[in-house]
Amino acid sequence: MFTGIIEALGTISRLDNNGKDIRLTVSSPTLDMSDVALGDSIATNGVCLTVTEMGDDYYCADVSQETIKYTGFAHYKAGSKVNLEKAMRPSDRLGGHIVSGHVDGVGSVSQIKNHTDYIEIWVKAPTSLAKYIAHKGSITVDGVSLTVNEVNGSEFMLWIIPHTLKETVIGTYKVGTQVNLEVDVIARYLERLMLGDKAAEPTKKDIDLAFLAENGFLKK
Structure with missing residues (x-):
């Protein structure tokens, strides 16, 4: 969970595309990394990402194609600036509001x-x-x-x-x-x-071109 109170600005220094997802490297000389461990979460422009590698002034995270599809990461490139916030602790002030880091x-x-x-x-x-x-x-x-x-x-x-x-x-x-x-x-x-x-009832999907393509009725 996050609060929506930005702690630092970062810069996307590398974007490595392996064909399935993107390995992202974010550099920030002002984000305190002393209490960050591998596996921790950092909201990057509002997207909750898991730290897979880190140093004193950078961290790496993997961004899935699903995340790229539904967020602004589709438009980001090396050099793009991003807002950064580490996951909140129970003792932190909730200065903003409850933020999950799951972009809608x-x-x-x-x-x-x-x-x-x-x-x-x-x-x-x-x-x-x-x-x-x-x-x-x-x-x-x-x-x-x-x-x-x-x-x-x-x-x-x-x-x-x-x-x-x-x-x-x-x-x-x-x-x-x-x-x-x-x-x-x-x-x-x-x-x-x-x-x-009614919440327990199965969700009915609208039949449209996207539904037909997803279920094999149309060629993508």
């Missing part, structure tokens, strides 16, 4: 407006996530715990203060930037709870 989808920055004391950023979320995004609710954007200040359909607005711009990759955002989104886990549990006894 990829959004896109649609507007950026400069104000005197803050930056206004609008993000367009996937349609399937719109129901989980609420005014004054919490959302995780590239691993950063943020408050939703306004909602318009599947778009939502954030107010970003100068400190957050300086200490996270949000300061590099432009219109069109792809961002990892994780909705508030409480909203997901509430949705499941509302199903009542």
Whole structure:
């Protein structure tokens, strides 16, 4: 688990593709690695990754094709900046909100407006996530715990203060930037709870072209 409070910025120094997954090397001179062990988790732009190799100022992790498919890792390259947060301990302050590090989808920055004391950023979320995004609710954007200040359909607005711009990759955002989104886990549990006894019933898949291809009725 994480809190969405970023501890350091990192740089993707290597991306090694072995055909099945990607071995990622992240360098960060400011992330304290003294209490990190092999097998520990580090949220990398909001994606929970397992440390498989490490040094004083870097760590390596394997990123599966499934993760690449559903996160912004599809757009990352050597030199990309990423937000970093080590897994929380029971004694830590929960300064943001409960973050699992399991990305729900990829959004896109649609507007950026400069104000005197803050930056206004609008993000367009996937349609399937719109129901989980609420005014004054919490959302995780590239691993950063943020408050939703306004909602318009599947778009939502954030107010970003100068400190957050300086200490996270949000300061590099432009219109069109792809961002990892994780909705508030409480909203997901509430949705499941509302199903009542129906939650035990098998999920029926909609029959579409993707379903037909997945089940061998169409050639991929």
